[in-house]
Amino acid sequence: MGLLSFAKGIGNKLFHNEAEASDKITEHIQEDNPGVKDLQVSIDNGVVSLSGEAESAEALEKAVLMAGNVNGVSEVNYDNVTAPAATEKVEYYEIVSGDTLSGVAKKFYGDGSKYMRIFEANKEVIKDPNKIYVGQKIRIPKD
Numbered sequence: 001m002g003l004l005s006f007a008k009g010i011g012n013k014l015f016h017n018e019a020e021a022s023d024k025i026t027e028h029i030q031e032d033n034p035g036v037k038d039l040q041v042s043i044d045n046g047v048v049s050l051s052g053e054a055e056s057a058e059a060l061e062k063a064v065l066m067a068g069n070v071n072g073v074s075e076v077n078y079d080n081v082t083a084p085a086a087t088e089k090v091e092y093y094e095i096v097s098g099d100t101l102s103g104v105a106k107k108f109y110g111d112g113s114k115y116m117r118i119f120e121a122n123k124e125v126i127k128d129p130n131k132i133y134v135g136q137k138i139r140i141p142k143d
Helices: 018-031 057-068 101-109 112-120
Strands: 003-005 036-043 047-054 075-082 089-095 138-143
Touching: 018 036, 018 057, 036 075, 047 057, 057 075, 057 138, 089 101, 101 112, 101 138, 112 138
Parallel strands: 047 075
Antiparallel strands: 003 075, 036 047, 089 138
16 A cells, blocks of 8 residues: 655645645645646545656655645555656655754765755755755655
């Protein structure tokens, strides 16, 4: 089952009630569409369900993170998104207090100067490498 949990009360404030949430999250993902065609978004009690066709596993992962890092979302179900098998291994990481991208790069790669690799892998999720927030989930490409 494709389900990823998120911190419900943290993230981008895109909607005021669930009646407008599906449209707002759809717009949010399509602004920087990572490569998902025929995207459909629904939300029920904080659980977002995505459907569509991702051009890559990376595109799917980014769409899930974009939907999940929204205030009011607790989980993202992506069972109804088709995607090719992953070609690279990734790990998900939740930002904690005191984190910087260079600190996260040092933790995962042993070298803080590799923070741009993390930023590039998450550019649809992180708009500025100096602005990450506690509770935000990101992708960490593995070597």
